[in-house]
Amino acid sequence: xxxxxxxxxxxxxxxxxxxxxxxxxxxxxxxxxxxxxxxxxxxxxxxxxxxxxxxxxxxxxxxxxxxxxxxxxxxxxxxxxxxxxxxxxxxxxxxxxxxxxxxxxxxxxxxxxxxxxxxxxxxxxxxxxxxxxxxxxxxxxxxx
Numbered sequence: 371x372x373x374x375x376x377x378x379x380x381x382x383x384x385x386x387x388x389x390x391x392x393x394x395x396x397x398x399x400x401x402x403x404x405x406x407x408x409x410x411x412x413x414x415x416x417x418x419x420x421x422x423x424x425x426x427x428x429x430x431x432x433x434x435x436x437x438x439x440x441x442x443x444x445x446x447x448x449x450x451x452x453x454x455x456x457x458x459x460x461x462x463x464x465x466x467x468x469x470x471x472x473x474x475x476x477x478x479x480x481x482x483x484x485x486x487x488x489x490x491x492x493x494x495x496x497x498x499x500x501x502x503x504x505x506x507x508x509x510x511x512x513x514x
Contacts, residue, residue, distance in 0.1 A: 371395075398460065410454065412438050412445025419445055423461070427475040427491045429454050431468035441493050463510045465489055466500040473511060 385403060389396055410421040427439045429451060436447045436454065447454065455462075455470055465471045471489060479499075480488040487499040487507070499507050 401456070401459065410438070410447060410449065410457065412447055414443065414445050421445070421447070423458060423472070424474075426472055427493055427495060428465075428469055428471040428497065429458075429462075430470075430497065439491075439493070439495055463503075463507055465503055465507055466498060469497045471497070476511070 385399070387396060387399065410423070412419040412421050421438055425440055427441070429436060429438055429447065431437075431451055436449060436451055438445045438447050449457075451468065451470065455464060458470065461473055462470050463473055471491070475491050475493070477490050477492045480490060482488065486501075487504055489497050489499060491497075
């Protein structure tokens, strides 16, 4: 694969991709480009925060509302979880139907006798990895 970069301040910025087929690299580029024009907003007590994804431990659903869990606080996010999944970068992985975790914020995994996997984040929050997602999570964090 080759690429060309032309810097010209007089023209509008544009990205054109020529490819034989859609692949993971192209999808990553699309997410990166779309993410530049969109930022996630968190709400708490009449205050509005622009979310820095590096500070988000996970996005989780509680009482049919989506929250971004930070180190010591929880912010309401008005986007649906599937929309957030499309907007965020590769540092995140869906661990179950109601949680998308930041891989960089995971402290460890605990395996139970029943075979389930529990994620323990660096801030102490715990959630489970669903059976459907175990293979994907293990691949993303480098466990075989």
